[in-house]
Structures are given as C-alpha cells and as structure tokens.
Amino acid sequence: MTAPALPAFRRTPLRRLAGVDRLAVAGAVLLALIVLAALLAPWIAPYPEDGGSATHPLEALLPPSGAHWFGTDQVGRDVLSRVLFGARTSLLIAVAVLAVSGVAGVLLGVVAGYAGGWVRDVIMRVTDIFLAFPALLLSLALAVVLQPSVTTVIVAIAVTWWPWYARLTASVAASVSTRGFVDSARCLGVPAPLIVLRHVLPNSLTPVLVQLSLDGGGVILTAAALSYLGLGAHEPTPEWGLMVQQGQSLFTTDWWVVTFPGLAILLTAFAFNVLGEGLRARLSR
Amino acid sequence: MRWHKRLLAAGAVAAVTLTAAACAGGKVRGAEDSPQSGSSAAPAGGAADSTFVYVPNLDVVTDWDPASSYSNEIIAMQNIYESLTRYNPQTKKTEPRLASSWTSSSDGKKWTFTLREGAKFHTGKPVDAAAAKAAIERTMKEGQGAAYIWSAVDKIEAKDPATLEFTLKYPAPLDLISSAGYASYIYDTTAASGDLKKWFNEGHDAGSGPYTIESWQKGKETELTLKAFDDYWGGWDGQHYKKVAFRVAPELTTAWQLLQRGEVSFVQRLNAQLFAQAGSTDTVQTSQTPSFQNLLVLLNTADGPLKDVKLRQAMQKAIDYDGLVAALKGAGVAASGLVPEGLLGAAAGQTPKQDLAGAEALLKEAGYGPGGKRLELTLTYAQGDADQELLVTLLSSALDKLNVKLAAKPLQWTTQWDQGKAKDPSKRQDIFVMYWFPDYADAYSWFVNVFRSEKDPQFNLSYLKDEVIDKEIDELPALTATDQAGAEKAYADLQNKIINEQAAVAVPYVQNYQRAYSKTVQGYVDNPAYPNVVFVYDLKPGA
Numbered sequence: 001m002t003a004p005a006l007p008a009f010r011r012t013p014l015r016r017l018a019g020v021d022r023l024a025v026a027g028a029v030l031l032a033l034i035v036l037a038a039l040l041a042p043w044i045a046p047y048p049e050d051g052g053s054a055t056h057p058l059e060a061l062l063p064p065s066g067a068h069w070f071g072t073d074q075v076g077r078d079v080l081s082r083v084l085f086g087a088r089t090s091l092l093i094a095v096a097v098l099a100v101s102g103v104a105g106v107l108l109g110v111v112a113g114y115a116g117g118w119v120r121d122v123i124m125r126v127t128d129i130f131l132a133f134p135a136l137l138l139s140l141a142l143a144v145v146l147q148p149s150v151t152t153v154i155v156a157i158a159v160t161w162w163p164w165y166a167r168l169t170a171s172v173a174a175s176v177s178t179r180g181f182v183d184s185a186r187c188l189g190v191p192a193p194l195i196v197l198r199h200v201l202p203n204s205l206t207p208v209l210v211q212l213s214l215d216g217g218g219v220i221l222t223a224a225a226l227s228y229l230g231l232g233a234h235e236p237t238p239e240w241g242l243m244v245q246q247g248q249s250l251f252t253t254d255w256w257v258v259t260f261p262g263l264a265i266l267l268t269a270f271a272f273n274v275l276g277e278g279l280r281a282r283l284s285r
Numbered sequence: 286m287r288w289h290k291r292l293l294a295a296g297a298v299a300a301v302t303l304t305a306a307a308c309a310g311g312k313v314r315g316a317e318d319s320p321q322s323g324s325s326a327a328p329a330g331g332a333a334d335s336t337f338v339y340v341p342n343l344d345v346v347t348d349w350d351p352a353s354s355y356s357n358e359i360i361a362m363q364n365i366y367e368s369l370t371r372y373n374p375q376t377k378k379t380e381p382r383l384a385s386s387w388t389s390s391s392d393g394k395k396w397t398f399t400l401r402e403g404a405k406f407h408t409g410k411p412v413d414a415a416a417a418k419a420a421i422e423r424t425m426k427e428g429q430g431a432a433y434i435w436s437a438v439d440k441i442e443a444k445d446p447a448t449l450e451f452t453l454k455y456p457a458p459l460d461l462i463s464s465a466g467y468a469s470y471i472y473d474t475t476a477a478s479g480d481l482k483k484w485f486n487e488g489h490d491a492g493s494g495p496y497t498i499e500s501w502q503k504g505k506e507t508e509l510t511l512k513a514f515d516d517y518w519g520g521w522d523g524q525h526y527k528k529v530a531f532r533v534a535p536e537l538t539t540a541w542q543l544l545q546r547g548e549v550s551f552v553q554r555l556n557a558q559l560f561a562q563a564g565s566t567d568t569v570q571t572s573q574t575p576s577f578q579n580l581l582v583l584l585n586t587a588d589g590p591l592k593d594v595k596l597r598q599a600m601q602k603a604i605d606y607d608g609l610v611a612a613l614k615g616a617g618v619a620a621s622g623l624v625p626e627g628l629l630g631a632a633a634g635q636t637p638k639q640d641l642a643g644a645e646a647l648l649k650e651a652g653y654g655p656g657g658k659r660l661e662l663t664l665t666y667a668q669g670d671a672d673q674e675l676l677v678t679l680l681s682s683a684l685d686k687l688n689v690k691l692a693a694k695p696l697q698w699t700t701q702w703d704q705g706k707a708k709d710p711s712k713r714q715d716i717f718v719m720y721w722f723p724d725y726a727d728a729y730s731w732f733v734n735v736f737r738s739e740k741d742p743q744f745n746l747s748y749l750k751d752e753v754i755d756k757e758i759d760e761l762p763a764l765t766a767t768d769q770a771g772a773e774k775a776y777a778d779l780q781n782k783i784i785n786e787q788a789a790v791a792v793p794y795v796q797n798y799q800r801a802y803s804k805t806v807q808g809y810v811d812n813p814a815y816p817n818v819v820f821v822y823d824l825k826p827g828a
Contacts, residue, residue, distance in 0.1 A: 053685035055678070057608030061558070074671075075612050075678050147663070147692050230668065230695040235681040246678070249671045252538045253558035 024278020030271035031216075038087035050077040051085030053236045061254045071256035074246065079256060083264050085238040090268060093154055093223045094216050100158040102212050105165025106205070112166065113173025114192070114200050124170060127163035135160040139222060143231035150239070153223050153232040161219070165208055172204040179203075206283050214276030217269030224265050240265045335826045337526040337806070338549040339819060340540045345508045345531045346501065348430075349485040351470035351492070352423055355430030359466055360553075361509055363818040364529060365407075366470035366492035369398055369417070369449075369463035372726040372814040374627040379460040383412060383471055383493065384449075393456030393766030398449045398463075404518040406473040407490060407497045414443035419474040423481075431467035431724045437762065456763035458727065465725035466815045495519060495822035496529055507532045517822075524825045544569060544801055551802040551809075553817050556671075557614035563801035574798045574811035575618050577625050578722035580676065581735065582791040585717075587748035588710040590660060595647045597788035600716070602644035603687065605679045606637050609793050612675050617794035622780045623731050625795045627813060629765065630728035630776030635784075637791065645687055653688065660689040665704060666718035668695040673718055676793055691716075705746045717746040720796070726814040727765065728776055732758045736783050736790075747789040754782055 042048050046069070050056075056076030064071040070079035112123040130138070142156040176182065177200055185195050224241030226232040233239035240261040247258030339360065346358040351366050369384040384398040404412035418441045425435045437457035442450045451459055463469050476491035477484035485491075488501040496511035511529040513521060521527075532549060534540040541559045543549045547568060555563060563569050582604070584597040591597050610619050622635040648654030662684075666673040674695070681691040694714075696704070707713050721744075723730035734743070737758045738750040757779055764772040783789050798811050807825040812818065 053682040055605065055608060055682045057605065057612040057679065060612045060614070074675055075608070075682070148694060149692065234691070234693050235678045236685050246671075246674055249556070249669075250558070253556065253562075 021278040021282045023274055024282055027271050027273070027275030027278055030267070031275055034087055034268055034271060035091060037084055038091050041081075041084040041088055045078075045081035045084045047078040047081045048085075050081040051238050055236075061250070061257070063254070064256050070260045071254070073243070073257050074250070079243075079260050082238040082243060083240070083260050086240045086243065086261060086264065087268070089150060089233055089237060089239045090220050090223065090265070093150065093157070094219045094272075096154045097157045097161060097219045097223075098212050098216060100154070101162035102165055102208065104158075105162035106169045106201070106208055108162075109166040109169025109208075110173045110196055110201050110204055113170040113204065114177045114196050116174065116177075120170065120174075123166065127166045130160065130163040131167070133160070136222060136225060139226060140229065140231065143226050143229075148231050148234050150233050150237065153226050156226065156231075157219055157222050161215070164215075165211065168211060169204050169208055172207055173200050176200050176203045210276055210280040210283060212276075213272060213279055216272030216276070218272075220265060220268050220272070335524075335526045336528040336530055337551070337819070337821045337824065337826070338530045338532055339821075340532050340534050340543060340549045340552045341817070342533070342535050342537065342540065342554055344503070344533055346503065349488065349490070350427075350482050351420075351472045351485070352427040352432065352468065352482075353429035354470075355467050357817075359815065360817050360819070361511065361529075361531060362470065362492075363466070363494070363815055364496045364511060364821050365490050365494045365498065366472055367404075367494045368465065368469035368471065369400075370460050372461065372464040372812070374726070374813055377627065377629060379464045382464075383417070384463070387460055389459065389766065391767070393458075393763060394453045396451040396453070396459040397444075398451075400447045400449060401518060402447065404493050405516045406476070406493050407514055408473045408476045409516075410473050410475070411446075412471060412493050413446040414449040415446070416473060416475075417449050417471045418443045420471045423474050424468050424470075431465060434462050434465050434468055434724055437462070456766040458762065458766045461725055461727050461765070464814070466818070467724055469725070493518070495525075499528070506534075519822065526821050526824060526826055529821050541801070544803065547803065549803070550806050551800065551819055553800070555799060555801055557616050557799070560615065560799045560801065568804050569801055570804050570806075572798075572800045572802075572809065572811055573615060574800075574813060575626055576722070576796045576798050576813045576816065577628060577726065578720050578813075578816070579620050579623070579625055579795045580617075580673065580793050581623075581717075581719055581721050582676070582793060583717040583719070583735075583747040584789055584791070585713060585715045585748060586787065586789050587750070588713060589715045590662065591715050593651050594788055595651045596653070596660070599644040599647040599651075599687075601637065601784075601788055601791045602640040602647070603680060603683045603689075604637070604676070604791055604793055605639045605683055606793055607639065609676055609679055612679070613672060613794065615797060615799060616672060617796055620792040620795045622784065623790070623792055624728040624776060624780065625813075628723075628726060628728045629769065629772060630780075632777050632780060635780070639683070641683065641686070644683075648687055648689070655686075655688045657688065662689060662691050662715040664691055664693040664716040664718065665696050665701045665714045666693060667701065668697055670695075672796075676718065706742055708741075710748075713748075719746070722816065729758075729761050729765065732761060732779060732783075736779075749783070749787060749789045751782075751787065754779065754787075757782075 041051060045051055059072055059076035060074055062068055062072040068078050070083060073079055108123050112120040138160045139156040142159060143152050146152040182195060182199050185199055223232060227239050227241030228245040233242050243261035244258050250257050341360060343357050345361055347356045348354045348358065354362055367383045369382060370379040371382045373380050383401055383404055385401045387396060387398040389396045400412060400414055406412060421435060421441060424432050437453045437455055438451055439454045440452040444450050471493060473491035488498060490498050495514055495517045497514045499510045499512040501509045507530055509531040513527045534543060537555050537559055540552045541555055544552050545566065560571060564571050584600055585591045606619060610617055619636045622632045624630040645654050649657060652658055653660040666677055677693045681693060684691050705713060705717050721731055721735060735745060736749050737745065737755050739745045742748055757775055761772065761775060764775055798813065800811060802809060805827045807827040809824055
C-alpha cells in the first residue's frame, strides 16, 4: 500500500508545506503542546512539589475549584500538577520505547532485507517467535519478573515492539535491494555495509516513520496498562496509568481523580494517531 | 479509510468518559430513572412488614457446615446458630447465650457450663450437654477453618443434660473461646442420616438460633432468606423481624441507592464518600464503630537492609500516621499499639507520630539518607485495596524525600503470601502489609500467630525470632484465664518489646466499620467481635 516516496522528496519545502495534510498538522500541533506542557511542567504546574513527593492528606479529594482546577487526589495532591508532570513520564516512555525498538527493528530489518537467504530467514523466524506472543502478555511477564519501575516498562514494551519494525523494514528493504540504483552501486564495487547504509536504509525508512508515529499512542496506552496493573511506575512517580488505577474506585464520588489523567492518555494517544495517519496519507500520495 | 474508524472510536470513548463524569459529579440518581432489577426482595419500611434486608457486597455463603464455615456466611450463620457464650465489646466480657452460666477452676484448666433450659434445635431435638459435646467434638475432628480455637481442650463430658464440663491441656479462657465468631457453633450432629457435611451444603441447617433457612439460591441477587424459628428459646413476644433477606450488591453505589429508596434495611459497607452522604440523608442512620481489624506493616527483621533495627525504626517514623487517618476520611482510626481498643491488652496513649527528622537521623547513622547511599526496599500489599494504597502512596512519598526508593507491588493475597513464605529468604519482601483480626475476642491471636517464632513462617512475616518474646507469648492464655491484671501487664510488655525495641511492625490504623441503615431499624449495635454480623433478633422493626 506504500508507493515509493521519491516524488515527495523532489518537491520544494514550500510546496511540501502547502500540501501537508491538515490532519497531520493538527496532530503535530497537539503533540507539540503536550511536549511543551511536559517540558515546562515545573514552571507551569500550579503546585510543582505535588509532582514529586509532597503529600497533603488533610486536603484529600477536594473537587475542582479555582485553587485546584482538576481537584486533588486521595492524598491531597493537585491533580493538574500531576497530570502535567505525568506527561513527562509518559512521553519519556513513548520516546524511549520507539527509539530502542525502532533502531533495533530497522537495523535488523534492513540487514535481513538486503542480505536475503539464510540471514533473512534467521532474523525473520526470530521476529516470528516474538510476534507469536500477544504483546501485552509478553510485556506483563517481563514486568512481573523485573522490579516495577519506569525502566522496566520501557524494556518490557520495547522487547515486544521491535519485531514489527524489523518485519516492515525487511519487506521494504528487500524490494529496494532489487532496484537499479542498488545494482549499480554493487557493480561499482561499493562494499555491502555502505550500500545498506547509504542506499537501502534511507529508501526503506518512510513506512517505518509512519508506523513509529502511529505507534506512539499504542506505547502510551500499553505503558498505562502496565502501570494500571501495578507493574509499571510506582509512587510517587506521576504516571497517568497509575493515576487512573488509583482513582478508579472513586469514580462515582470523586470523578476528577480518574477522569483527567484518563483524558490526558486519550488526548496523547489521539495526537500520535492523527499525526501518524496524516503522515501516511501524505507520504503515500 | 481506517483512520475514520479510529477517530470514531476515540470520539466515542471521549464521549462516554465525559458523560459518565458528568452524571457521577451530581447526585446519585433517584428511584424513577433506574430500572428495577426484578428481584423478589420485599420493601423493608414499615412495621407491618417485618423483613430485615441486609445488603452485603460479596456472595453470602461459601460453606454451610458449621464446623468448617470460615467466611462471609458468618452474617447468616450467627442468626441461625448459637455458641455457648457471646462477647460484649462494651463490658469486654462474655455473656450467656446457650450457656446460662459457667465457672472455671482456679488453675483455669477445668470449665463447667450450665446450659439454658428449653433451647431446641431447628430439627426439634433439645439442646442438651450431650448434643453440645457431639457438636464441638465433630468440629474438632473435622479440624477445618477456625477449629483450632478448641486446641486447648483435652476432654469434654456431659455430666447431666444441663452440665457440660471441659478439661483442658493447659489453662485457657474457654468462655472467650466459646464466644468465637467461627467454629464455636452448637448444632445437631444427628440432623442427617447420611453424610452430614453434604446435607449442610445442600442448604440445610441444624442450629438453635432465632432464624432458620427458608430459601437459598446461590448466585441470585437475593441469595438467601431466613424465617423465624417458632420454638426459639427467646420467644417471639414483642416486636421482632420475622424474616431476614440477604441481597447481594457488589457495587457500593447500587447498595446505597437501594437503601435510599427504602428497599433494604442495612448496608454492610460504603466508601467514605457515600458514607458521608448517608450521614446527611433523612431516612437513613449511620453508625461508625472501631473494628478489631488493624493494618500491620511488617518489617523484615531477618534479612535484607531492614535487618538493621535502626532502619526499621526509621520506617516506623516515616509513616504519616495522622495524614493516613485523615485521608481515610473515617474508614480508619489511629491505632495505639497492636491490640485494638475493646480487647483485653489494649494500651492507650501509644499512638505513633510521623517523625521525618528522627527517621533521617536513624538512616544517616546506618549510612543512608539524603547525601548517603540510596536505600532500595520492596513492599507488597493487597491488590485493589484502596486503603492500603493510601499507606503506600504516603510512605513512598515520605521515603522519597529521605533518599529511599520503595518498590511497592500490589499482589493477590496468595501471591503476596507465597512470596512472604518463600523458603529462600532473599526472595522475601522487606515490608509486608496485611490486615489482622482475631477469631475470637482476644489479643492472643496477634502475638501467637504473627510474632511467635516459626521454623517455616506462616504469618510471622516480620520473621521475628526472639526466645524471650516466645516465652511470654506462651504464658498469655493461662494469664488471661487466671489473672487478668497480669495478662494486661504481659500484653503491654510484649507490645513494647515488639514495637519499640524490636521495631518489627508499625500499626498505622484500626479499621472502622461504617454502616448505613434505615431509620426504621431500632436497637442496632455493631459488635466488632462478629465482623459484619447483625443480630437481627435483637432489633425492633420501627415505623
């Protein structure tokens, strides 16, 4: 479904900008706002210390008001501040997982795709094994074995995530490898590693980039799920999944504790998805 | 176009979240707009109709056998069966039930109970000493559930139809033991010709209490109904509820709506927020009573960093006791030592306070704390328990300030317990959080089960091993049976050793029972010795 992306690169930057999908722009702007909120959390959070280890049990479960726009949680921490600080944790997890699994997956995939033969077979069978497990189950198993922490979450998700990129890259790289310019390079005696890095890799990246941006939301949701099950971030680290988990029993009486972190997850996953879809629509044109 | 679907789904989720949030913020919905569940439970209001409708949040019956029953069915069993005595938490003494009086020898090893005249089992047989002996002996022989409470008993003799004599292996407070919530029931062991256990579990009873089983349908919303036993020894003069229905409502909000609508009489449990709402509702009354259940934070005395008593003391000081009780919003009350108020051995004035400076000083002495090495500790607690979660949040936040990282894992009880009992000590946790409550109204349970040394730990999950403490614990039953003042002193001394000297445990709070019930119910008193039980016969249906 992904046509060669070459024509897109021949356009001038201006023309490219004019043609960019509105959807992608909306996603990018939303994501930029979330990133900005995460970066500026210590300065824009009304109670920055509540994003850390402060507790105020005497002010527990105050409803949203002028002093606490999103109310306070079970131990009296400002929910808005924790949602803002939580953006840091969630985005950190998303970026780290995508970076680790993206790099690992793309490298293995491009090697498999270019080399073919038994190299390809070995790498692809390994990815098959990983893909045979339900991703969340494998992450869960890993998270149970390791101590619960943000690092654990990153490792646990990255382990289940890279095979998708490996497989995607391998298929694209295999078709790129048969193209004329790769043949020419080979005939000119360019060493294989250089061909992979200079010619095959850059031309195989587009679908992976789209997939990466589409997956940002998925990673955040999986991380939230792990935290929700008590296997991810732990107190007092502000993390959206953990906040939802701790607030769920209060939903009918103190709705704000669970609703705002839940909306934050929704919004971020949504932003990633819209950006990804926009990019895909744009690049496959 | 796949993204359209995704957008649609995302939008739908958002809409649902927002709507739910919107209606949850306001008042709970009234009777009109909530569809009826089509249950058969009769309304509870008005004196003319005298069904008492009890709303538990878990299924009622798991085991009908009075010998082994050890679970939620206690709320029904205590209305069907009777024990020899009953504990009164106000006087801290036992009161007559099936036994009208009793005496003990001065060494506490021989107990003689005189049985009430005219008591009958629901099978029609009289409750005499031979029947009581047979029931207790069957319970002991089955050896399940709380049957261990009778372990001091050497011999039971029915001297005459009204006199039951116990000879004990060692002195023990048998009047207290006979008042236990479980395994103390007197029942007709000849009720069935075949397999008695099977007969019980088909939904039959052989008790002597004021009510007997009318219908039992497992899994139904109205799981169980009881009807008055006409020949009850107490008689049915005056005003009594003639029927008891148990209507299960897993959702606390559902339970609260049922009560508000006057469809039910009594709600076992609400959360602090709904309880506050109940307190300001005209047709509803509330009661809040400290239970005999407290939270224990057990510190690993045998292995890992907490082997150092200084670090254990630092943990005790890091807990925000006042903050926790405030955040519990009435669901708990500050604890004073290991023994809850209302039991022999409870010591006032031992309520701990958070002392972060003190904790920091102790950590520094051990080489940790701010500027020192980072201390990493593991903690396990009950999954889904919001109250324990509060403790974990407060403790990990406080420790974070002291350069201590607390890795807290919420676990299912069996997993948590298995890890605590692990053969390899390095696999065990540093901090184990659990509730504890006694099977009969006696503080002994906390000491013998939780702090007496064990070769293979069961509940001694602080892994305390101290011969002096063991010896003192072993003397407790005899002291309780023969010398109450001596027992008080021994309990005080033991608590000082375990909490202050050994720092094996921190006790953050005692749970409060928060009940909401209809204004028409008169005479309800919560008896924490029988968790969640309403003795329905003692109530009056009012107007």
